[in-house]
Amino acid sequence: MRSCRRERGRSFRLAARAAVFAIALVLALAPVAAGAGARTELWDGQRAMHGIADLLRFTPRSLDTVGHQQTIDYIKAALAKTGAVVTTQRWVYRDDAGKPHKMTNIIARFQPANPRRVIVATHYDSIVRAYRDAHHPDAPMPGANNSASGVAMLLETARVLSLLPKPPVGIDMIFFDGEEGPKSLGAGDPNWRALGSPYFAAHLHDFYPGRKPEQAVVFDMVCYRDLHLKQEPFSLAAAMPEVKKFWKIGAAIAPHAFSTQVTRYPISDDQTALSQAGIPSFLVIDFDYEPFFNTTQDTLDKCSGASLQAVGRTLLQYLYTP
Numbered sequence: 001m002r003s004c005r006r007e008r009g010r011s012f013r014l015a016a017r018a019a020v021f022a023i024a025l026v027l028a029l030a031p032v033a034a035g036a037g038a039r040t041e042l043w044d045g046q047r048a049m050h051g052i053a054d055l056l057r058f059t060p061r062s063l064d065t066v067g068h069q070q071t072i073d074y075i076k077a078a079l080a081k082t083g084a085v086v087t088t089q090r091w092v093y094r095d096d097a098g099k100p101h102k103m104t105n106i107i108a109r110f111q112p113a114n115p116r117r118v119i120v121a122t123h124y125d126s127i128v129r130a131y132r133d134a135h136h137p138d139a140p141m142p143g144a145n146n147s148a149s150g151v152a153m154l155l156e157t158a159r160v161l162s163l164l165p166k167p168p169v170g171i172d173m174i175f176f177d178g179e180e181g182p183k184s185l186g187a188g189d190p191n192w193r194a195l196g197s198p199y200f201a202a203h204l205h206d207f208y209p210g211r212k213p214e215q216a217v218v219f220d221m222v223c224y225r226d227l228h229l230k231q232e233p234f235s236l237a238a239a240m241p242e243v244k245k246f247w248k249i250g251a252a253i254a255p256h257a258f259s260t261q262v263t264r265y266p267i268s269d270d271q272t273a274l275s276q277a278g279i280p281s282f283l284v285i286d287f288d289y290e291p292f293f294n295t296t297q298d299t300l301d302k303c304s305g306a307s308l309q310a311v312g313r314t315l316l317q318y319l320y321t322p
């Protein structure tokens with residue numbers, strides 16, 4: 001009797017141990033599946049919309065303005081809650097007239113010890129005035145889409161990453177300064193050139209003494225309520241497999257927002273300098289933003305939480321899909 005009871009107890013313990021082992025096995029194998037662990041439903045478009053509204057309080061957010069520094073402080077404060085290792089890259093840029101501009105790129109590193117790196121980037125500076133506005137070309141340019149949407153995209157992604165199991169790659173989020181050029185007029189300046197991303201690319205070794213990042217994805221103008229993301233030619237030339245991968249994930253999440261069409265013209269943005277530095281890089285942008293582009297009408301009501309969420313959830317799934 002005693003031995004029999006003991007045997008029953010033992011077989012029950014063995015069965016329980018087998019069940020625990022089976023559960024552990026399932027959990028251990030789960031991250032191997034493509035995209036597992038991403039929990040994309042946590043990425044919240046309305047939170048991102050609030051982020052854009054916050055940034056609009058600092059307009060203009062262009063070089064040498066109070067709003068520029070307020071934007072830096074805002075980004076750093078948001079990143080401080082995520083557990084990422086945040087550093088700034090500072091330098092002084094002298095323009096053609098010899099005028100100095102204080103520049104700051106902000107870099108947030110997730111899993112800094114992971115040798116596999118992927119860059120997720122945007123620019124945070126805005127243009128200084130609404131030069132394309134037919135009625136008020138000297139008025140401030142709010143820049144809800146260009147450039148607050150990219151910043152909100154990264155900050156909401158950073159928040160969600162802080163809640164989730166680690167993805168297979170270490171992520172470096174970069175908030176570039178000076179994408180709108182030395183006059184902060186973007187395409188309104190015939191001598192436009194991006195300032196922050198080429199500086200970062202020229203000092204790549206400071207951040208990557210060994211291997212370069214495996215790829216980079218750059219976001220700009222991603223909140224438009226009628227979002228149609230076309231594939232960009234420079235990006236296809238530099239990182240075609242990554243563009244295809246990103247768009248395939250996106251088409252499954254939001255078919256109306258991800259188009260297989262190619263943009264009419266190549267678009268130079270912060271992906272250009274990164275690609276030239278040998279990092280396969282691509283741009284996610286909806287450049288069909290008329291008649292609002294770089295006018296006083298680039299305001300929050302042109303954006304939607306649904307558009308931001310479509311792109312944000314695609315990014316999250318992309319980062320968890322090796």
Ligand SMILES: [Zn+2]
Nearest residue numbers: 146147220221
């Ligand atoms: Zn932009």
